[in-house]
Amino acid sequence: MPTANQLMRKPRKRTRGKSKTPALGFVYNSLTDRMRRGTGSPQKRGVCLQVKTVTPKKPNSALRKVARVRLTNGIEVTAYIGGEGHNLQEHSVVLVRGGRVKDLPGVRYHVVRGALDTSGVDDRRRGRSKYGAVKPQG
16 A cells, blocks of 8 residues: 555556557558557458358347458458348458347457448347348338
8 A cells, every 4th residue: 555655756647548449550551561459440341251140149049140351451350240131142241330249259349230231130120220120110
């Protein structure tokens, strides 16, 4: 326990918070072929390297759809594909946002539905904006 005098001479340092989506914070410079820490992006574009299903942690049981994506800054991440059914395959161009999936270890990103090569969810009436679904007519 420091004394008041010690704290006056050298105050306590604020701890820096750790980023929950570190891959969105890097910027790649193709001219110098270097990566640096930027201010961060809300989303990043990437190319699907592999689309697969993974099983969640206990006590859940399912086949969750995920994509291995190489972002424009060169970092590879695993992104979750939300909603029922998707049209993604290898070499599809996708938009990736932050947001983890609690029962899939190592999945910290989501694919944005309805952007770039990703289609929206068909026949979705509620919560459409989260799944890029079009407004039903009639």
